[in-house]
Amino acid sequence: EAGVAQSPRYKIIEKRQSVAFWCNPISGHATLYWYQQILGQGPKLLIQFQNNGVVDDSQLPKDRFSAERLKGVDSTLKIQPAKLEDSAVYLCASSLVWLAGVIEQFFGPGTRLTVL
Amino acid sequence: DAKTTQPTSMDCAEGRAANLPCNHSTISGNEYVYWYRQIHSQGPQYIIHGLKNNETNEMASLIITEDRKSSTLILPHATLRDTAVYYCIRGYSTLTFGKGTMLLVSP
Numbered sequence: 001e002a003g004v005a006q007s008p009r010y011k012i013i014e015k016r017q018s019v020a021f022w023c024n025p026i027s028g029h030a031t032l033y034w035y036q037q038i039l040g041q042g043p044k045l046l047i048q049f050q051n052n053g054v055v056d057d058s059q060l061p062k063d064r065f066s067a068e069r070l071k072g073v074d075s076t077l078k079i080q081p082a083k084l085e086d087s088a089v090y091l092c093a094s095s096l097v098w099l100a101g102v103i104e105q106f107f108g109p110g111t112r113l114t115v116l
Numbered sequence: 117d118a119k120t121t122q123p124t125s126m127d128c129a130e131g132r133a134a135n136l137p138c139n140h141s142t143i144s145g146n147e148y149v150y151w152y153r154q155i156h157s158q159g160p161q162y163i164i165h166g167l168k169n170n171e172t173n174e175m176a177s178l179i180i181t182e183d184r185k186s187s188t189l190i191l192p193h194a195t196l197r198d199t200a201v202y203y204c205i206r207g208y209s210t211l212t213f214g215k216g217t218m219l220l221v222s223p
Contacts, residue, residue, distance in 0.1 A: 004159075035213075042203055042213030043160065056210060091159050102148060103211060107159025 004108035018080040025094030138204030
């Protein structure tokens with residue numbers, strides 16, 4: 001079974017530039033998550049999709065971050081414009097529709113973003 | 117707010133059992149206890165979860181106290197490949213990661 005795919009794996013940009021990350025979840029997984037992981041910390045949820053609808057985006061900095069999952073499959077996370085503090089690993093995860101609250105998320109390898 | 121408390125780091129000798137504690141004293145009745153781990157430069161990996169009863173799978177065992185205020189993840193025979201950050205998470209529909217415990221398994 002193929003895992004969660006992410007690209008690119010690494011990205012270096014200058015502040016105020018724009019950047020986009022792509023994620024393809026495991027086939028059949030209806031739920032997709034984007035996390036931000038700053039060095040030394042645990043992942044922080046940015047946004048959660050159920051099919052192509054947003055379930056939770058309460059921690060997404062909406063003035064500069066946007067995400068979409070148009071056909072309920074793959075997803076794109078964009079930062080525009082980037083700030084120095086956006087330097088982090090951006091992780092995508094997917095899971096089956098959860099029943100009774102149980103969540104097993106499958107994570108991709110992440111995209112390491114460096115903002116100079 | 118991770119809502120759990122874990123030691124920052126732990127050491128374990130290869131072949132010995134690793135016992136990782138977690139405190140979740142304010143856990144709600146419908147929240148599960150999850151354990152994930154993250155090996156360096158990889159995404160987190162699910163290990164195990166439980167609600168009230170102790171659980172075991174091919175990776176680990178999870179012991180939850182009767183009052184559900186704390187739990188212990190047990191890796192019965194730790195190997196070098198178990199060196200990772202281990203996250204204890206309490207949650208229902210979302211997962212909130214803390215800083216976890218850095219487990220170093222040494223020869």
